[in-house]
Amino acid sequence: MQKEVSPIKRKRPPTLVHVARLAGVGIGTASRVLNGDGYVSEKTTARVQAVIDDLKYRPNEVARSLKVRRSRAIGLVVPSLEDPFTATCVQAAQSVIRANGALSVLTFSEGKNEMEIQEIDYLVRRQVDGILMIPRGTQYKQLMPALNQQIPFVAFDQPVPGGKVDSILVKNKAGAMEAVTHLLKHGHKHIIATNVDSPYTIVQRAAGYEEVMKNAGLTPVVAISQPSQQAVLEHLELWMKRKHPPTAIFSMNGLTSIYLLRALAQLKIKVPEQMAIVGFDDLPFADLLANPLTVVRQPAAQLGARAAELLFERIATDTGYTSKRVTLDVEFVIRNSCGCKET
Amino acid sequence: MQKEVSPIKRKRPPTLVHVARLAGVGIGTASRVLNGDGYVSEKTTARVQAVIDDLKYRPNEVARSLKVRRSRAIGLVVPSLEDPFTATCVQAAQSVIRANGALSVLTFSEGKNEMEIQEIDYLVRRQVDGILMIPRGTQYKQLMPALNQQIPFVAFDQPVPGGKVDSILVKNKAGAMEAVTHLLKHGHKHIIATNVDSPYTIVQRAAGYEEVMKNAGLTPVVAISQPSQQAVLEHLELWMKRKHPPTAIFSMNGLTSIYLLRALAQLKIKVPEQMAIVGFDDLPFADLLANPLTVVRQPAAQLGARAAELLFERIATDTGYTSKRVTLDVEFVIRNSCGCKET
DNA sequence: CTGAAAGCGCTAACAA
DNA sequence: TTGTTAGCGCTTTCAG
DSSP: OOOOOSSOOSOOOOOHHHHHHHHTSOHHHHHHHHHTOSOOOHHHHHHHHHHHHHHTOOOOHHHHHHHHTOOOEEEEEESOSOSHHHHHHHHHHHHHHHHTTOEEEEEEOTTOHHHHHHHHHHHHHTTOSEEEEOOSSOOHHHHHHHTTTTOOEEEESSOOTTSOOEEEEEOHHHHHHHHHHHHHHTTOSOEEEEESOOOHHHHHHHHHHHHHHHHTTOOOEEEEOOSSHHHHHHHHHHHHTSSSOOSEEEEOSHHHHHHHHHHHHHTTOOTTTTOEEEEESOOTTGGGBSSOOEEEEOOHHHHHHHHHHHHHHHHHHTOOOOOOEEEEOOEEEOOSTTSOOOO | OOOOOSSOOSOOOOOHHHHHHHHTSOHHHHHHHHHTOSOOOHHHHHHHHHHHHHHTOOOOHHHHHHHHTOOOEEEEEESOSSSHHHHHHHHHHHHHHHHTTOEEEEEEOTTOHHHHHHHHHHHHHTTOSEEEEOOSSOOHHHHHHHTTTTOOEEEESSOOTTSOOEEEEEOHHHHHHHHHHHHHHTTOSOEEEEESOOOHHHHHHHHHHHHHHHHTTOOOEEEEOOSSHHHHHHHHHHHHTSSSOOSEEEEOSHHHHHHHHHHHHHTTOOTTTTOEEEEESOOTTGGGBSSOOEEEEOOHHHHHHHHHHHHHHHHHHTOOOOOOEEEEOOEEEOOSTTSOOOO
């Protein structure tokens, strides 16, 4: 008899063997009624089922996973839940994961490259059936070794550069162009684009901004600050001291918009009279802000859901790695920080 | 030889057996170097390690879990990530879970009782080592059968009524009392308390409200609306038509505050001049709102972290079920929706 | 120090 | 239809 070593003294839960014995059938038969497949006579089924109910038997999914070499678990790695945008994506992804009978294993990368690979590695050891991730710097060459067991993978929000990886993205550049064009219509000449960080999506948005500015014969200015309230404030003060201070700002993500709005309030710069703002990424209660923000809204829920769906498709067909790219439309939501009257 | 049945055609990743064979050692020895325990000579260790690196071998955690009967996974069930409060709790809990070398399995109950039990049942089958949950109606009698394998369990934000369950809570009643007392100081006589839902926490807050009102010789009015913008608006319209319309509202949770602020804006009721507001639960950008909200702030991150810590403590000591209750302090944050000048 | 062997709980042949 | 058997990949005695 095996001696109990762990500090866990609880008695062991019933197994299929117990069920089979009590029902007076073979373990194979018990398994069959459990899974509802194979041929089992009605009476046997009933008898086994009775024992299962009686014992409150719960099949051990870990054992099942080991045997069938599929865990029915999906790994989900995102930078953090701080950004409501991410929370929405995760929630939507989890719904489709759960609907597929799988469970989602949630992990955070803090947007750090090392953590991204480390977490993937961890998930691979846990034998997840697939991984969904918002990458923030992971390159194809780093991803592949981590995925050496050839686990289906889908990136969303940002792609993994350098190789064949499926990704679900939004129209970053087009959205940015629409935003900046709108500002142009309001007659602004000195528009700067800013952000607190500069991953892929921001680069795309900045490109859209630059293109529109150049086409209009204006000089684009992209300013990236440190991600802190203080840094954004200082940055803003500097800009205002210039010969031609900006009259409009294109804020390239949600968090940046927040910092900016605070900084503007501190410097008592009126929005939109003294400074027009258009942001990329909507905020939860943007309509209730002192300056209702005009934004390019990303379809966050759709993004997460589509990513999960694509992953399951890959798992089902086992198509190996492809580089399918789905690009979702964004929506321009006019409130009044851009100078438009509120509707 | 086993025929491959699943649609998965990928070749199987290396196992410990492969490692052992290639290193010319026994499988037990390979396992020992893998886990760094037991006595293994330096040279053997080196040899095995070399093969591991070479093969890019990744230990199969599922097999390990089955063998040692511990999964190093913690189940996390929350209503949804919609509320930023929950997102913060989850994020904090995940951090301590990950720091303990475990992974977190995230699941949503949508606040529905059936789903809560169903998800727990599911997690139990997956052999999680413990469960962390924000219960929304689950009773002790329902929880226990679901947990029949005696898995450590900690509730947070809300307790599980009717039995011995550890829980981490916040001072709902005291916080509410502070909020209402503050409103009283501003001279209000007609203060109503409202919410869009009425689970445990709200009942506690309402109790605090009622106590303060009664002590002040005033009549408490608790109004619960349907959880929709429209319903809240209609409710508000009705109140305003009364003989003595409220001059102040105690909004008992974050989402309700949002709905209320919108309704107030639509009816063009000025905050705080015509209507003072104090909310329970802070909002992410409450300071940037048109009416910076005075709130009772809950220590969301601490709540999630403490819950996870308590769970690991229970797992380590396997103390069985107790009914430890930790009650965290809340913080009263004065902005200006209550009538105070902004600082 | 190291190898062999016995399972963890379950599924999927394969016989009966 | 049903019972038996052989593992899934790993840890942990138990001998050597």
